[in-house]
Amino acid sequence: MKNIGYKSMIGIMAAFGICSIFSTDFNLAYGASKPTVKVKLNHNTYFYNKAGKRVGKDKLLKNETLQINGSIEKLSEDKKYYFYKSRATINENKNYVYSPDELGLYAYKEKCWVPYTIIKGKAYYKTSNNRFIKVMNVKDINNTALLATSGTVKIKKNTVFYDSKGEPTKTKITKGKQFSVNKYVNLKPQMAINLGYYRVKGTNKYLYAYYVDKPRVPLEYVPKSTKSTYVNLMKNTVIYNGNGTVKLQVDLNHMPNSWKVDELRYIWNPSEKKAELFYHIDNSDPWENSRGGYISASDVIYAGGPKLLPINTPQTANTPQTAEKWQ
Incomplete structure (x- = not known):
């Protein structure tokens, strides 16, 4: 019997509508490329x-x-x-x-x-x-x-160890030393400009990321577990009052640029004709002039604490008594 090639056989099977049944077996039998x-x-x-x-x-x-x-x-x-x-x-x-x-x-x-x-x-x-x-x-x-659960960092500038609160200790470390690390965490979520800290494996000592050469395969950045939720500013923006008027202008180069927030909700934006997500700044936030305001979720980044879910939906965001002022 004349030998029938792989492609010819698949073509014959397709003509009879049976390719889907036997395609897996033929891929194996005829050595089709692996994924x-x-x-x-x-x-x-x-x-x-x-x-x-x-x-x-x-x-x-x-x-x-x-x-x-x-x-x-x-x-x-x-x-x-x-x-x-x-x-x-x-x-x-x-x-x-x-x-x-x-x-x-x-x-x-x-x-x-x-x-x-x-x-x-x-x-x-x-x-x-x-x-x-x-x-x-x-x-x-x-x-x-690609991420890794552990790696090695090298000290690029004389520094010290930090404690679990992100505070410097008196133990000095000289440039060139290497450490095995197994956690990359934000120990100070209330600070907007924070590069994070690497935990030295098997200890409760931390290295500030600014002073080390990062691992070849990066570790996942883990926000600090806190009871309050924090967000950090990513670009210049404004904070609104509850009625849609401007409460405060904020920018990356000046404080405040980090806030404690307690709510995430959709608010209708008439000028854009769509609902947008806003964080409500906690009334106990350290920055008194920001308290009670709303800041766009697209202008900040989550920094730590419980992750908030929207308390409403885009369809229910259009509140007549306030929406007309959000423009």
């Missing part, structure tokens, strides 16, 4: 074999892209290397956009990974021809930043 994912490198890298030994002299350069074997999977357990797959779209202002009836406003991230192989204690992604690259040399997966 791959695009990655971008954060560092020059070599290829390695399954024993973790360098193969040849070929080298990939920083910021090059390549395909690794595997597919993106939802992560059900902790892994050192992971990333977040967004469940929402992003508009031109880099804000997450949701359907009007979506209540889970902040449930927009799904923790994922592309399975990797551990060889002699190090993680590798498999590429073609049974070659491997180190996971730590990967910057992003499908244009989404």
Whole structure:
């Protein structure tokens, strides 16, 4: 019998409407290509074999892209290397956009990974021809930043350790020392200009991010757990009174630029003809001239504390007695 090629066989099956039934079996039988994912490198890298030994002299350069074997999977357990797959779209202002009836406003991230192989204690992604690259040399997966649960930082300027409240201690650290870190946290959410702190693994000591070279694969930035919710200013804007009049103009270069907030609600904007999200500034906020005001959620970034959900919907945002003044 004459040998029938893979493509010819698929064409015959499609003609009889049975391709969908047997396509998986034929992909396996005829060696169809395995799924791959695009990655971008954060560092020059070599290829390695399954024993973790360098193969040849070929080298990939920083910021090059390549395909690794595997597919993106939802992560059900902790892994050192992971990333977040967004469940929402992003508009031109880099804000997450949701359907009007979506209540889970902040449930927009799904923790994922592309399975990797551990060889002699190090993680590798498999590429073609049974070659491997180190996971730590990967910057992003499908244009989404790769994250790690731990890493190494190097002191770039003489500094000191900080305590769990973000206050400096008297213990000095000299330039050039390296530390293993396993947490990157905002210890002072009430401060708008704050680069965060790295926790030294196995201790309660912290390093201010300004004084260290960050890990090759970044750690996830974790807001400090507080009973109050804080937001920080991202761009110059205004704070409104409850009736829509301007209460205060604020900008990045002057205080206040961080607030304690207690409510998130949609307010109708007649000039834009749409409902927009606003935070209500707590009446106990440290900045007296800001208390009780409203600030656009698109002009600030969440800094810490419980994440607030809107108390209303866009459809119920048009309040006749106040809406006409919001323009």
